[in-house]
Amino acid sequence: MALDSKIPAGDISRKWTDYKDHLKLVAPNNRPKIDIIVVGTGLAGASAAASLGEMGYNVKAFCFQDSPRRAHSIAAQGGINAAKNYQNDGDSTFRLFYDTIKGGDYRAREANVHRLAEVSANIIDQCVAQGVPFARDYGGMLDNRSFGGTQVQRTFYAAGQTGQQLLLGAYSSLSRQIGLGRVQMYNRHEMLDIVKVDGKARGIIARNLITGELERHSAHAVIIASGGYGNVYFLSTNAMGSNVTAAWKIHKKGAHFANPCYVQIHPTCIPVHGSNQSKLTLMSESLRNSGRIWVPKKKEDAEAIRAGKMKPTDIKEDDRDYFLERRYPAFGNLVPRDVASRAAKERCDAGFGIENNDTQEGVYLDFSSEIINKGKQTAYAQGNHHPSDEEVIKLGKAWIEEKYGNLFQMYEQITADNPYEVPMKIYPAVHYTMGGVWVDYNLQSSIPGCFVAGEANFSDHGANRLGASALMQGLADGYFVLPYTVSDYLANEIRTGTIPTNTAEFDAAEANVKGQIDGFLNNNGTKTVDHFHKKLGHIMWNKVGMGRNEQGLTEAIAEIAALKAEFYKDVFVPGTADELNTELEKALRVADFIDLGQLMARDALQRKESCGGHFREEYQDAEGETLRDDENFAFVGAWEYQGDDINNEVLHKEELKYEYIKIAARNYK
Amino acid sequence: MASNKNINITLKIWRQKNAKTKGNIETYKLDNVSTDSSFLEMLDQLNEQLVGNRQEPVAFDHDCREGICGMCSLYINGQAHGPAHKVTTCQLHMRSFKDGDTIYVEPWRSKAFPVIKDLVVDRSSFDRIQQAGGFVSVNTTGRTIDANATPVPKHDADRAFEAAACIGCGACVASCKNGSAMLFVGAKVSQYALLPQGKVEATQRVLSMVRQMDEEGFGNCTNTGACEVECPKGISLENIARMNREYLFASVK
Ligand SMILES: Cc1cc2nc3c(=O)[nH]c(=O)nc-3n(C[C@H](O)[C@H](O)[C@H](O)COP(=O)(O)OP(=O)(O)OC[C@H]3O[C@@H](n4cnc5c(N)ncnc54)[C@H](O)[C@@H]3O)c2cc1C
Ligand code: SF4
Ligand code: FES
Numbered sequence: 038m039a040l041d042s043k044i045p046a047g048d049i050s051r052k053w054t055d056y057k058d059h060l061k062l063v064a065p066n067n068r069p070k071i072d073i074i075v076v077g078t079g080l081a082g083a084s085a086a087a088s089l090g091e092m093g094y095n096v097k098a099f100c101f102q103d104s105p106r107r108a109h110s111i112a113a114q115g116g117i118n119a120a121k122n123y124q125n126d127g128d129s130t131f132r133l134f135y136d137t138i139k140g141g142d143y144r145a146r147e148a149n150v151h152r153l154a155e156v157s158a159n160i161i162d163q164c165v166a167q168g169v170p171f172a173r174d175y176g177g178m179l180d181n182r183s184f185g186g187t188q189v190q191r192t193f194y195a196a197g198q199t200g201q202q203l204l205l206g207a208y209s210s211l212s213r214q215i216g217l218g219r220v221q222m223y224n225r226h227e228m229l230d231i232v233k234v235d236g237k238a239r240g241i242i243a244r245n246l247i248t249g250e251l252e253r254h255s256a257h258a259v260i261i262a263s264g265g266y267g268n269v270y271f272l273s274t275n276a277m278g279s280n281v282t283a284a285w286k287i288h289k290k291g292a293h294f295a296n297p298c299y300v301q302i303h304p305t306c307i308p309v310h311g312s313n314q315s316k317l318t319l320m321s322e323s324l325r326n327s328g329r330i331w332v333p334k335k336k337e338d339a340e341a342i343r344a345g346k347m348k349p350t351d352i353k354e355d356d357r358d359y360f361l362e363r364r365y366p367a368f369g370n371l372v373p374r375d376v377a378s379r380a381a382k383e384r385c386d387a388g389f390g391i392e393n394n395d396t397q398e399g400v401y402l403d404f405s406s407e408i409i410n411k412g413k414q415t416a417y418a419q420g421n422h423h424p425s426d427e428e429v430i431k432l433g434k435a436w437i438e439e440k441y442g443n444l445f446q447m448y449e450q451i452t453a454d455n456p457y458e459v460p461m462k463i464y465p466a467v468h469y470t471m472g473g474v475w476v477d478y479n480l481q482s483s484i485p486g487c488f489v490a491g492e493a494n495f496s497d498h499g500a501n502r503l504g505a506s507a508l509m510q511g512l513a514d515g516y517f518v519l520p521y522t523v524s525d526y527l528a529n530e531i532r533t534g535t536i537p538t539n540t541a542e543f544d545a546a547e548a549n550v551k552g553q554i555d556g557f558l559n560n561n562g563t564k565t566v567d568h569f570h571k572k573l574g575h576i577m578w579n580k581v582g583m584g585r586n587e588q589g590l591t592e593a594i595a596e597i598a599a600l601k602a603e604f605y606k607d608v609f610v611p612g613t614a615d616e617l618n619t620e621l622e623k624a625l626r627v628a629d630f631i632d633l634g635q636l637m638a639r640d641a642l643q644r645k646e647s648c649g650g651h652f653r654e655e656y657q658d659a660e661g662e663t664l665r666d667d668e669n670f671a672f673v674g675a676w677e678y679q680g681d682d683i684n685n686e687v688l689h690k691e692e693l694k695y696e697y698i699k700i701a702a703r704n705y706k
Numbered sequence: 707m708a709s710n711k712n713i714n715i716t717l718k719i720w721r722q723k724n725a726k727t728k729g730n731i732e733t734y735k736l737d738n739v740s741t742d743s744s745f746l747e748m749l750d751q752l753n754e755q756l757v758g759n760r761q762e763p764v765a766f767d768h769d770c771r772e773g774i775c776g777m778c779s780l781y782i783n784g785q786a787h788g789p790a791h792k793v794t795t796c797q798l799h800m801r802s803f804k805d806g807d808t809i810y811v812e813p814w815r816s817k818a819f820p821v822i823k824d825l826v827v828d829r830s831s832f833d834r835i836q837q838a839g840g841f842v843s844v845n846t847t848g849r850t851i852d853a854n855a856t857p858v859p860k861h862d863a864d865r866a867f868e869a870a871a872c873i874g875c876g877a878c879v880a881s882c883k884n885g886s887a888m889l890f891v892g893a894k895v896s897q898y899a900l901l902p903q904g905k906v907e908a909t910q911r912v913l914s915m916v917r918q919m920d921e922e923g924f925g926n927c928t929n930t931g932a933c934e935v936e937c938p939k940g941i942s943l944e945n946i947a948r949m950n951r952e953y954l955f956a957s958v959k
Contacts, residue, residue: 091845162849165856167846168901170897172867173860212837222833276775450773450793611762
């Protein structure tokens with residue numbers, strides 16, 4: 038099937054407005070006749086469900102947690118971008134559009150990204166109206182900070198808990214709709230298959246995680262907002278439950294999966310501590326506004342630190358290598374994440390890592406200069422022009438605490454080190470997935486009637502997401518895009534009537550799910566689900582991680598295929614199907630991660646270029662920077678499922694045309 | 707500095723097959739627990755051991771493991787979220803324990819939070835309280851006024867944020883001898899009461915939320931303050947006072 042992105046004609050700055058004016062509408066009196074299913078209630082799903090409920094549709098929303106308020110979005114720390122130009126520092130819709138395309142290494146769709154930049158300002162208005170307590174300055178106006186990859190201050194935030202506050206805002210709107218009876222909420226339910234009738238999405242099979250019952254739910258349209266798939270690596274910054282199952286299940290039924298190899302590695306996470314570790318914790322990128330990243334200049338010093346014979350504070354200023362400031366003077370510590378991550382890896386690979394464990398990986402994020410700068414500033418602002426050193430440090434620490442207090446606390450809790458006194462140790466970790474289900478301009482997948490929003494789709498981030506743009510995209514999709522495009526699709530459904538669930542299509546989908554569950558429970562293998570998940574993660578991190586090459590990828594494809602065979606033969610899942618069974622939940626998710634992992638490696642293998650988060654070691658310049666190949670690879674790679682063997686998936690290419698932004702090398706020097 | 711030690715512990719864990727059956731405490735021995743592990747990583751390790759011995763793992767709630775989603779719960783040695791101050795269970799680390807320790811692990815105890823299985827409880831009553839009025843009735847599809855059109859004093863915004871930082875974990879309820887949800891509800895009511903956007907519906911909001919809270923079977927507040935002490939997010943009792951003022955004001959209106 039050919040890929041039709043359905044990008045409307047016309048000038049980029051008018052596209053969305055003109056297009057919206059011509060989309061079909063569903064009259065208010067017809068909306069209650071239409072059912073919509075929303076899978077996922079993170080930022081994308083909660084905002085979509087609330088908006089569609091508000092419009093008067095019958096909405097059923099699903100999440101696997103005990104409450105929509107706990108979706109992974111809650112963990113986002115740093116902030117959300119919007120082209121408001123409140124700071125009067127030169128921001129505009131165009132500049133946000135430009136930064137995002139460039140940050141995505143020219144592998145995102147211009148039309149989608151422009152629309153995102155256009156609605157970004159509305160998102161902030163909407164959230165403030167909902168009672169989201171963003172940070173304010175003393176004049177009562179909204180405060181901003183900057184994030185990697187930009188030179189303006191356009192990031193809105195609520196301390197280090199922006200995702201929490203935005204999600205609670207969307208959750209409150211969703212709660213209102215639930216209270217009004219317009220949205221029915223299914224907590225602790227996991228969607229395990231999609232049901233198609235005459236080629237269209239018509240419902241889902243969901244498992245009630247408490248009783249184990251398989252339920253059939255029908256609808257005129259299905260929206261998948263199930264988040265990202267970073268947990269394919271086992272260790273990542275994602276919440277433990279984050280998974281690819283909903284996206285993978287629709288892929289198996291005909292939705293193309295785009296750019297799976299585009300994974301963002303975040304530079305500032307707490308390094309791995311040991312083999313029992315279950316996840317990695319992010320330290321918000323906003324810390325790079327105040328922290329300076331360094332490793333020792335001398336190898337002996339790095340060795341002494343690793344051996345515990347020296348402390349970072351023992352190393353003199355001249356003996357520190359502020360490698361980002363050295364290599365990228367224009368952006369310094371605020372280079373985009375892929376650049377910062379690779380630079381850290383390069384130093385650690387060269388033997389300058391500071392972490393005292395078997396990986397020896399880790400660099401410092403040091404706040405001591407900022408504590409002094411801000412301490413002086415505050416003292417002067419208070420009229421004290423001759424503060425003592427102690428006063429300066431005290432005021433500086435207070436300033437840091439006000440801005441990043443919860444992050445510093447979290448760091449200390451996890452590592453038992455006090456980051457006000459000694460620099461943080463950080464290292465890159467898997468964070469966000471730019472790939473996902475392929476969607477057209479309407480956010481519709483290649484299954485008619487099945488829409489995909491938020492991190493689960495591929496659309497707006499290209500090869501590399503800039504900070505503070507995922508929250509923006511989730512809310513843009515849910516509040517401002519889907520209400521229009523889903524309505525356009527549903528305009529042809531007002532006479533369809535309720536869709537019955539006692540049909541052959543629902544029977545088949547339910548039998549399929551039941552077969553898989555019984556297969557696991559009767560397997561009687563010898564190894565735990567986590568055993569396989571960790572093994573998969575190991576292959577992925579080593580061979581489909583921060584740097585990839587042809588040999589490693591080819592090996593990974595074969596190794597994952599072998600792991601898959603072993604998994605189905607030897608996994609042991611205790612318990613029964615008709616109860617809360619956490620091992621069974623994990624087994625079902627890991628099965629999909631294994632397939633996806635193999636597809637990621639295949640996608641990475643075919644993309645013979647380096648771009649953003651995808652660094653193919655064969656394609657780099659003399660200075661170790663990425664070498665893109667725009668002539669041959671300016672496309673979205675969308676994979677079509679062809680049955681059990683992932684090696685048979687077929688690649689379709691959606692060509693990317695840049696009409697409004699001149700494609701150029703990405704340079705942060 | 708990271709401690710990097712291994713300890714051996716004994717766990718006394720509440721096992722309960724489902725809401726209908728009775729539960730009991732089971733004893734497990736667990737060796738080689740790294741003191742750098744989190745409490746939940748320690749439970750993962752126990753579960754790997756149990757499943758390896760073909761036994762059923764202990765069910766417990768968790769997701770973000772960053773102290774922000776509010777999903778983890780657990781009574782540890784008789785304290786909600788364990789011994790450390792202002793810390794969720796997922797952020798509690800095993801360095802808080804010593805070699806040879808016996809640790810009691812139980813689910814939240816409260817009538818309004820029935821046990822689902824083992825350590826997992828049903829906290830959906832919190833959702834229903836919020837559905838009763840914990841929101842601003844703004845049309846989520848429309849356009850609204852510019853965000854800076856209504857300045858919010860920094861002090862108010864900061865206090866609203868502090869109240870809004872509640873993660874809905876339920877430790878306040880679990881540690882209250884009356885099983886009261888006043889700290890949670892107070893935090894919600896306060897967040898909106900402090901912001902101009904929330905003022906319009908303030909009266910209706912506090913009345914509806916309090917009514918729902920009572921219907922859910924939560925107990926009364928007798929100002930013992932255990933909730934504040936055990937709250938991992940440091941939500942302050944002031945929020946209860948503010949809610950009471952709002953409620954009184956709304957009732958006489
Ligand atoms: C630690 C951290 C910090 C971050 N900081 C920032 C930041 O500062 N700025 C920024 O822009 N972005 C940030 N991000 C990224 C951003 O948080 C996510 O990309 C975004 O929140 C994803 O939202 P979502 O709605 O697409 O998915 P999620 O919030 O992941 O929601 C997924 C939903 O789907 C449900 N679900 C999944 N599968 C199923 C199924 N099979 N059946 C039923 N329900 C299902 C879940 O229950 C959940 O409700 C951060 C991410 C992390 C991990
Ligand atoms: S008030 Fe504190 S203890 Fe209670 S639910 Fe909120 S965060 Fe948890
Ligand atoms: S698991 Fe999210 S707060 Fe503990």
